[in-house]
Amino acid sequence: GQHRDRQVGVAKQLFAAMGIAREDKEARLDWVLRGFRQFDAPVCVIITYDRILASSDDTAFDCGAVTTALVNAAWSRGLGAVINSQGIMQSPVVREHAGIADDQVIMKAVALGWPDESFPANAVVSERKSVAEATTFIGFDD
Template sequence: MDFEELVNTRRSVRGFKSEPVPRSVIEEIIKVAKRAPSSMNTQPWHLHVLTGEPLERVRQRNMEEMLAGAKPKRDIVSHGEYQGVHRKRQVDIAKQLFAVMGIARDDKPMRQDWVLRGFRQFDAPVSLVLTYDRILDPGATCHFDLGALCYGIVLAAWNRGLGSVINGQGITRSDIVREVASIPEDQVIMTCVAMGYPDDSFPANAVTSDREANHDFVRYVGFRD
């Protein structure tokens, strides 16, 4: 796919077919994504790719813990609830998703079910857990590097007909992910990417989020035109 077409058509996928994703395809995706830039070529990332029974255990335990009222236990520091314009953008996309899914504002069971889908990593057949070496904490620089890797993953996946969504809810209980996937203690769990073949009959998959106009967030300094 042409690069600009790839970037402009990619969207977050939240409904997947049960069809398994071949390991060879995931290998191809990672081979492309690892060309992402990193600070001084440190390549601080690790990937733990889950599928099948281990992934089912992660999503089931994650969902059960959150249903029981357990507090999040992430390795990285959370920013808390969004405020201001960031909250507005969050609400705007939620309204779009709830509208196409037929979830009414006062329908608490359906709204909770949607949240639980996130904790289950949207029932995707594959989850890629992104970690970095704990020795690099506080990790602002390597967070940036893993963001570049993550974007490379979702683009390379889309180019191969695979959908994905970057899914922080999936590692809300990082301790569970670490235990099931045997992730070493010297690695920090940052986020995960839910991945699989898109289910085109799932309404939310048709939603594309808006982007602000350039003039709302870009300044040009020193240009004559």
């Protein structure tokens, strides 16, 4: 669907910026492994929630709000932030390394560090729906 298409589109943008050809399996694997290493950032924040809240409608929203606040705070201090799922794909390893209790569900990873503006991938801006496409405002004057 549209979400997968956007995901593939961003991957194509990143690979093009990095000069990684589709047939260059070694370079593509290196990029994937870099993601697992949190893009070599010095800090990785793991967002978790209490397992007892798993069925709550608010849990994902709350985790998103915390993540957004974290990223905004980082950016306001000149840090870069990459919200990602690669950092948690091996949850048992993350759980053991970070000492995360079993009663916590691992939701997302956020890589934090000083951005390297010369790194080609950092210049990629993924396409997003406009606010007008993604929202409907009712009761506000135009």
